[in-house]
Amino acid sequence: MADLEVKNLAKSYDGKTKVLKDISFSIKNGELVSILGPSGCGKTTTLRIIAGLIPETSGQVLVNSKDITKVPVYKRNFGMVFQSYALFPHLNVFENVAFGLKMRKMAQSKIKEKVVAMLDMTGLSDLATKFPAQLSGGQQQRVSLARALVINPELLLMDEPLSNLDAKLRLKMREEISRLQKKMKMTVLFVTHDQQECFAISDKVLVMKHGRIDQFDTPQTIFHHPRTEYVARFIGYDNFIPVSPDSCQDKYHIKVAETVLATKETNSNAKVLTIRPENIALNSETAGENTFTGKIINREYLGQSFKYTVHSKLGEFQVEETRQKMRSSGDEVTLTLPAKHLHPLLK
Ligand SMILES: Nc1ncnc2c1ncn2[C@@H]1O[C@H](COP(=O)(O)OP(=O)(O)O)[C@@H](O)[C@H]1O
Ligand SMILES: [Mg+2]
Structure with a gap:
């Protein structure tokens, strides 16, 4: 896994309004950082630019101090997990998880070994031959996580991955993500609008307001010392x-x-x-x-x-x-x- 640095990122979709204004932050190798903010504040836009799915208007993205801003998405070795799971419906669990490795032209035997290990780690071994439509929301999200992790990504990007799960499952999955993150020493950027969720799993939290960072600190510092009224309101003051x-x-x-x-x-x-x-x-x-x-x-x-x-x-x-x-x-x-x-x- 790797260090991530984002420098002076700005984004306008229409050439007029800036939905991101001068976003700068960094994540150290093995850290889990959350972006917390209400709907529409620019969380997904930030994540998609880092992933290489959409272009920035200005600014830079660096991985291990190397500027990757212009590197195309398929050449960035990042794992992505979305709210909607985005599994391939015509592929079974094994094939969904194997997909990224096939794309990388890995040998069949090696693919099998890696997928089997990843299914085991994420508790999916018994479901290997099932198709997405046969799985619950929680199981689908676990497949999506396994698919993102199996490529051994430098960075894991997660966009509200737990939002579609019911409250109980959300707690369970968030524990699992936290456990895996520590075990695999993953560098993770996690997007959420849920304060409790983000405080529970994050090393640091970036509170976003209208495309700007209002505070970037540890959960404890944000909880006890919110910097602005906006941050304070968002976390229950x-x-x-x-x-x-x-x-x-x-x-x-x-x-x-x-x-x-x-x-x-x-x-x-x-x-x-x-x-x-x-x-x-x-x-x-x-x-x-x-x-x-x-x-x-x-x-x-x-x-x-x-x-x-x-x-x-x-x-x-x-x-x-x-x-x-x-x-x-x-x-x-x-x-x-x-x-x-x-x-x-x-x-
Ligand atoms: N493809 C797009 N074209 C134009 N505007 C967009 C597009 N995607 C997002 N936006 C706008 O950018 C702002 C930030 O959106 P987004 O990053 O999705 O926020 P969040 O993920 O925090 O809800 C919103 O005002 C949204 O309407
Ligand atoms: Mg979003």
């Missing part, structure tokens, strides 16, 4: 307190609605403060700083927890609590926003 430029008292104190809020991270240039719903404490006994009163105006049952909407002079807050005792609409409460969980965001 839903409390945002606007900050006006003159409200910063010093680097770690901001005055909002006559209440001084303390932060642990410096708030210079912050436009907004954010906190996750599960990090706000209601009626905390140890409450000190960052505490103010509010009134519950709505309650939702989430199974493991309750989610409350709380009205306060600082605005409305979403608060998630796992405690057994249920609170009710109309209850007066205090809210505490622990400084270590209150993140200043740039925009």
Whole structure:
């Protein structure tokens, strides 16, 4: 497997609107990097340019420091897995997996050896003679993965590979992909719009917004330190307190609605403060700083927890609590926003 580097990639389909604007990032050998973003933000376009399926408008793709931007798709040794599986319907499982090796004119005996090993590794041995129409969605996706891996690709590109599977199978397949990726030390670029999925399997996550990268970090850093409101919203923060430029008292104190809020991270240039719903404490006994009163105006049952909407002079807050005792609409409460969980965001 190989290192991938993407430099200043831009793309316009119609010569006017740029759907990709200056995308740069790199993936080290053996890393799994995800592109996370909503539908239409440019994930597939990025992947297809790297694969060589569509031309870039400008920019470069490098593999092991070698510029491959103009190398045709069939000369790039990349594996691809799509949402739609894209299996050959008239070929059985064995033949589907063998296809790439036949194209590479490998000897029959060698092909057989490699395909048998790959079917074994992906748990498909018993299905070798079945045709795609006889397989479940999960089995088809496994064939598509085996077909991509058998050529021993330098890079594996996966475009929402789990989106068409039901929730349970999606979890199972994502574990399998993660296990195989580590075992084979694969370099993988994985596209998804599912935050949980991407945090579960990625070494690093690239959050994309309208054809640009908003943040490129480890899942832990993105979860605890989202850089922008866009990233924070995408990963489940839903409390945002606007900050006006003159409200910063010093680097770690901001005055909002006559209440001084303390932060642990410096708030210079912050436009907004954010906190996750599960990090706000209601009626905390140890409450000190960052505490103010509010009134519950709505309650939702989430199974493991309750989610409350709380009205306060600082605005409305979403608060998630796992405690057994249920609170009710109309209850007066205090809210505490622990400084270590209150993140200043740039925009
Ligand atoms: N073949 C195409 N021709 C014109 N516009 C396209 C084409 N493919 C994608 N687009 C546009 O490019 C933008 C990014 O699309 P895409 O890369 O498919 O996003 P994603 O995979 O994140 O959903 C969208 O606005 C989409 O409508
Ligand atoms: Mg897409």
